[in-house]
Amino acid sequence: KKMEQFLLDLKQEQFNGSYDLAYKTINHLRKLISQTRWTHAQELMNTIKKEGKKMITAQPSEYVVGNMVRRVLKIIREEYVRLLGESEESANKESLHKMLTAEGNERDDHTKPLKELKTTVIEAVNEYIDEMEASIHNISAQAIEHIHSNEVILTLGKSRTVEAFLKQAAKKRKFHVIVVEGSPLYHGHELAKSLASKGIETTVITDTAIFAIMSRVNKVIIGTHSVLANGGLKAVNGAHMVALAASHHAVPLIVLGAMFKLCLLHYSDIGGSEATFNRLASPQEVLDYYDGGTEELVNVQIYSPTFDYVPPELVTLFISNIGGNAPSYMYRLLSELYHPDDHVL
Amino acid sequence: MSNLHFKLYAPYRNRREKDKNAPLMTLVLRSSSPAHRSRTPEDNIAVALDLSSNRVLHYHRFNKASSKVNFPLNILQDPKSRVELRYDLTDTGIWVCSPQVPQLFTDNFDYQTQYDLIKGVLINEEFLGNQIHAHVANSRYCSRVYNFHSYDVVSHDILSRWTHPFVPEITIDEPSFLENYSLLRHNLYLHNTCTLGKNSQVLDCSLIGRGTKIGNRCKITNSVIGNGCTIEDDCVIDGSYIWDGVKIGCQSTITKSFICDSVQVYSGVMVNQGCVLCDSVHVGPKIDLESGTVVHLSSTTDDFDDGEPELSTDFYLGPYLHVLQIKPYDIAQLGDQGKGYVWEKDNGSETGSDASLVLQMWGIMFIYGSESETSSMDSADEDEQDPIMDDDLTTFQREVKESLCGGIEENIQSDNLVLEINSSKYAYNMSVKDVVQTVTKSLLEIATEKTANDPTQYFTNLKMILTHYVPLLLNYNKNGSSQLDCIYSLEGFALNSEATMNCLVKVLMFLYENDVLSEEVILHWNSNPRDNSGTFSPANVREKVKKFIEWLEEAEEEDSEED
Numbered sequence: 001k002k003m004e005q006f007l008l009d010l011k012q013e014q015f016n017g018s019y020d021l022a023y024k025t026i027n028h029l030r031k032l033i034s035q036t037r038w039t040h041a042q043e044l045m046n047t048i049k050k051e052g053k054k055m056i057t058a059q060p061s062e063y064v065v066g067n068m069v070r071r072v073l074k075i076i077r078e079e080y081v082r083l084l085g086e087s088e089e090s091a092n093k094e095s096l097h098k099m100l101t102a103e104g105n106e107r108d109d110h111t112k113p114l115k116e117l118k119t120t121v122i123e124a125v126n127e128y129i130d131e132m133e134a135s136i137h138n139i140s141a142q143a144i145e146h147i148h149s150n151e152v153i154l155t156l157g158k159s160r161t162v163e164a165f166l167k168q169a170a171k172k173r174k175f176h177v178i179v180v181e182g183s184p185l186y187h188g189h190e191l192a193k194s195l196a197s198k199g200i201e202t203t204v205i206t207d208t209a210i211f212a213i214m215s216r217v218n219k220v221i222i223g224t225h226s227v228l229a230n231g232g233l234k235a236v237n238g239a240h241m242v243a244l245a246a247s248h249h250a251v252p253l254i255v256l257g258a259m260f261k262l263c264l265l266h267y268s269d270i271g272g273s274e275a276t277f278n279r280l281a282s283p284q285e286v287l288d289y290y291d292g293g294t295e296e297l298v299n300v301q302i303y304s305p306t307f308d309y310v311p312p313e314l315v316t317l318f319i320s321n322i323g324g325n326a327p328s329y330m331y332r333l334l335s336e337l338y339h340p341d342d343h344v345l
Numbered sequence: 346m347s348n349l350h351f352k353l354y355a356p357y358r359n360r361r362e363k364d365k366n367a368p369l370m371t372l373v374l375r376s377s378s379p380a381h382r383s384r385t386p387e388d389n390i391a392v393a394l395d396l397s398s399n400r401v402l403h404y405h406r407f408n409k410a411s412s413k414v415n416f417p418l419n420i421l422q423d424p425k426s427r428v429e430l431r432y433d434l435t436d437t438g439i440w441v442c443s444p445q446v447p448q449l450f451t452d453n454f455d456y457q458t459q460y461d462l463i464k465g466v467l468i469n470e471e472f473l474g475n476q477i478h479a480h481v482a483n484s485r486y487c488s489r490v491y492n493f494h495s496y497d498v499v500s501h502d503i504l505s506r507w508t509h510p511f512v513p514e515i516t517i518d519e520p521s522f523l524e525n526y527s528l529l530r531h532n533l534y535l536h537n538t539c540t541l542g543k544n545s546q547v548l549d550c551s552l553i554g555r556g557t558k559i560g561n562r563c564k565i566t567n568s569v570i571g572n573g574c575t576i577e578d579d580c581v582i583d584g585s586y587i588w589d590g591v592k593i594g595c596q597s598t599i600t601k602s603f604i605c606d607s608v609q610v611y612s613g614v615m616v617n618q619g620c621v622l623c624d625s626v627h628v629g630p631k632i633d634l635e636s637g638t639v640v641h642l643s644s645t646t647d648d649f650d651d652g653e654p655e656l657s658t659d660f661y662l663g664p665y666l667h668v669l670q671i672k673p674y675d676i677a678q679l680g681d682q683g684k685g686y687v688w689e690k691d692n693g694s695e696t697g698s699d700a701s702l703v704l705q706m707w708g709i710m711f712i713y714g715s716e717s718e719t720s721s722m723d724s725a726d727e728d729e730q731d732p733i734m735d736d737d738l739t740t741f742q743r744e745v746k747e748s749l750c751g752g753i754e755e756n757i758q759s760d761n762l763v764l765e766i767n768s769s770k771y772a773y774n775m776s777v778k779d780v781v782q783t784v785t786k787s788l789l790e791i792a793t794e795k796t797a798n799d800p801t802q803y804f805t806n807l808k809m810i811l812t813h814y815v816p817l818l819l820n821y822n823k824n825g826s827s828q829l830d831c832i833y834s835l836e837g838f839a840l841n842s843e844a845t846m847n848c849l850v851k852v853l854m855f856l857y858e859n860d861v862l863s864e865e866v867i868l869h870w871n872s873n874p875r876d877n878s879g880t881f882s883p884a885n886v887r888e889k890v891k892k893f894i895e896w897l898e899e900a901e902e903e904d905s906e907e908d
Contacts, residue, residue, distance in 0.1 A: 011510075011515045011516075012510045012515065013510055057523070057525060280506055280509075280528065281506070281509050282348070282486065282506055282507055282508070282509035283505065283506060283507060284484070284485065284486060284507060288483070289375075289377070289483075289486055289507060290376055290377055290378065290381070290483065292507075293377070293381055293382060293383060293498075293502065293507070294378065294380060294381050294382060295380060295381070295382045298382065298501070299549070301505065301531060301532055301549075301550070302505070304506075
């Protein structure tokens with residue numbers, strides 16, 4: 001029952017941001033692990049894969065769901081291997097020696113029933129959830145190192161991470177924030193109000209003024225919806241514009257995002273379907289139905305995309321809960337999070 | 346069809362709390378300019394709103410004939426109100442009502458439509474104190490479908506994603522989660538099991554359903570194609586709505602039409618704009634369907650006394666037509682393998698310019714220009730003249746039937762019923778003949794309706810009804826010609842009703858024994874069959890009653906001998 005409600009919410013986009021969705025997904029998966037009957041790890045992984053596929057097809061443009069599923073599968077594999085008694089290091093390393101000696105492959109099979117597997121997996125998942133909950137806090141803790149006094153920071157839209165980041169830095173430093181309003185939804189207004197309530201000097205500018213103002217900006221700090229495997233971003237619409245203006249004026253672009261946002265997909269994996277990368281919302285946001293539905297405009301197509309792709313070369317630094325990284329390094333972090341066998345569910 | 350958030354419920358609630366009885370309901374209106382394509386002449390309203398309290402002061406719906414509206418002066422007289430007269434609103438059909446609304450409908454039996462209710466409440470506002478409020482919803486989409494034109498507009502809007510998040514790739518439920526629609530550029534929704542042939546193009550706001558196969562070199566624009574269709578090579582489909590299971594042959598062209606389930610269109614057919622092909626019809630090959638043709642599997646013309654091709658009576662008598670029409674299909678209009686009948690247009694509305702969709706079912710497009718206005722005026726005049734006579738008769742028939750129905754249920758005295766029927770007769774200026782025919786027919790109809798579930802009970806029910814109404818029948822069948830009318834209408838009814846046919850003898854016997862019909866009349870009727878036909882012919886009828894007639898003749902001879 002709850003699963004159906006969850007799928008329906010996914011389809012109708014009734015959730016409050018990536019963190020909320022990730023949290024719900026992983027709680028679901030945890031419930032699945034604890035409540036279904038399974039005898040060995042392979043069976044559990046198959047169940048999770050099946051459920052995961054359902055969730056992903058419900059809303060293909062939300063990568064966080066897929067990330068959570070793959071993360072859980074990786075956790076299961078790790079725990080299985082650890083319980084079998086081998087050290088993690090040797091288990092993961094693909095050495096030449098291993099490839100040549102055809103071993104029993106008990107390890108790869110994952111079919112040996114282990115009694116403590118259930119409890120250890122659930123413990124590990126709980127740990128991961130705690131890590132996720134603390135991610136915003138970890139990111140904000142790094143704020144002091146990156147923001148200096150009397151700096152002018154530009155930001156776009158309303159990201160909870162950026163908000164926490166700036167508020168944390170404001171406790172010790174004095175700086176100036178310029179918020180881009182971000183049409184058509186104008187989330188920037190809310191962010192500006194929230195920052196101003198904490199005593200940060202804030203200015204709101206329109207999207208068209210970005211390029212003009214950029215020469216006076218020291219840093220651009222934005223949040224993102226997801227991070228793609230090549231280090232590119234899937235961010236709120238308007239981000240590509242900001243990134244281009246920043247690179248033109250040689251202003252560093254810092255992207256804040258927790259590790260659960262890092263996904264395996266590349267930009268071209270989407271395969272031609274508009275809806276899996278971008279979410280096209282109602283044209284009402286762009287042009288009112290009063291004008292847009294008239295007879296003359298019947299053959300005019302009005303799009304209101306929700307996301308933007310920002311290529312990795314425009315990004316200077318990624319700050320996540322495990323520290324700062326260059327975009328060219330992001331793909332390496334993937335191997336720590338997900339197992340290569342789970343790339344395709 | 347709407348993606349409104351229901352926060353407009355909150356102000357309505359507040360109003361109710363402040364004043365228990367007055368706020369009756371809130372209409373959700375949407376502003377759209379008069380030239381907006383979602384406005385059709387059937388839904389043209391002018392509203393007077395009081396801005397300070399969002400109350401509706403006056404509501405007027407234009408009909409096709411007049412384009413003037415009168416706002417009563419008293420709405421402007423309240424010094425505190427700020428009145429706005431608006432012509433740019435459409436009624437979305439979404440009403441937030443209080444529990445008293447259904448009661449209003451039952452109390453006032455002449456409220457047939459929602460519009461009647463609004464008018465009634467506004468007129469009686471001073472006495473009853475009910476108020477209607479309005480909410481103008483502009484930030485979200487809301488619309489309704491009530492004719493072909495609005496179906497077209499709303500479909501196009503859904504495909505253009507105005508109703509997000511209720512868009513096809515999210516909302517359509519597929520049996521397995523592996524099958525779904527993918528959204529491509531230019532608002533195309535292609536199901537992942539559909540197949541497109543070589544060099545076929547699907548352009549611009551279209552949707553292709555599950556399992557549909559499209560042949561080579563086809564061009565599909567602005568159309569919706571349902572599940573399981575097969576469209577062969579070289580077809581051109583534009584602006585059309587094709588439902589499930591349709592097969593379209595090669596080299597066909599379909600423009601701005603409606604094709605319902607399981608239709609088969611053979612090759613080389615040109616379906617011009619405004620056509621409607623109803624379920625399971627076959628058309629073609631190599632046929633040009635004129636603009637605005639409607640093809641249906643059952644014909645509209647039926648052979649009754651009236652002989653009028655009214656669509657409404659066709660549906661009404663549907664259950665009595667046990668056997669399909671024996672009339673042959675029109676090969677000239679529908680092609681060699683055509684199956685179906687072409688429905689004639691109801692009135693003589695001239696097609697003005699080809700640019701406007703003229704067919705009444707599609708809704709006349711609201712174009713500013715004296716040309717179209719005068720043509721619509723003409724057709725309106727014609728409309729008013731012809732149906733006057735027919736309307737009276739059918740209304741009279743309906744009233745009589747209702748009175749008789751009511752008479753049985755409430756056990757009213759026949760005298761009172763006679764009074765009722767007589768008053769209806771004078772009201773509609775009916776002749777005595779009409780009355781007799783109507784009464785007979787109504788009684789038979791009532792019996793038939795009662796036995797809808799169990800045909801064997803037919804005669805029992807009928808006998809019960811007739812017994813109850815013997816005094817009534819006696820009253821109306823006083824002289825020979827009335828009795829003749831009665832029998833002929835009995836026969837006419839029996840011609841199309843198997844149940845009546847079977848017990849016709851018993852009915853005649855009953856009526857004879859109760860002195861409603863006399864022997865001479867029955868014999869006269871028997872020897873003068875009229876040229877009617879229905880499912881059965883007068884010959885069949887006479888066969889059945891042969892024995893009765895023989896018995897009658899013998900009885901008569903005996904009587905005359907005794908004399």
